[in-house]
Amino acid sequence: KQEVTQIPAALSVPEGENLVLNCSFTDSAIYNLQWFRQDPGKGLTSLLLIQSSQREQTSGRLNASLDKSSGRSTLYIAASQPGDSATYLCALSTGTASKLTFGTGTRLQVTL
């Protein structure tokens, strides 16, 4: 059974800092890994999707990497802004029907 863990559970950084969020998983037989953002009481916004054959994806200030052999993915956020404050979730697609297994999430707060 796939288990997905995110560290740290919560993180507070001052505006402008670069930061890294971590996601680890136990089963490397994945189709892809997706990073999401969730604002309080809201749904999910897809940030980046990395296919199993890829090692990283970039979008603006975000960069996500994938190392299947070690069961790890990182989300790098450059020059953080208060608007980046949210919960970040990684999710893996394994098996059939593209079901996603979600991580435990990292609650990020970027302070002024």
Add this chain to the structure above:
Amino acid sequence: GAVVSQHPSWVICKSGTSVKIECRSLDFQATTMFWYRQFPKQSLMLMATSNEGSKATYEQGVEKDKFLINHASLTLSTLTVTSAHPEDSSFYICSARPGGPESSYNSPLHFGNGTRLTVT
């Protein structure tokens, strides 16, 4: 881009009543939609996979007679929580991917904004 709409965004109901939540794909067709549940400060847990024109597939531990799923068209799936109890209070989120069964697993899933259910 692909938009998934959920309705209502929040609902309060009395114990024993039933509540229906709608999930619509606004600008694409989806033969498959997914229903998730999220308890406070926890991550999302898949409840069931909704298949257009056929029965839903439920995850282990999810009561199919309590959580009725209907996927009557390529753009609409509904989740009905029957005889709701306070322990059913949760945040319910649906998701969908554009395309049919042949659509690539490597295209992103799109999520609705969720429905906050409170059972009193």
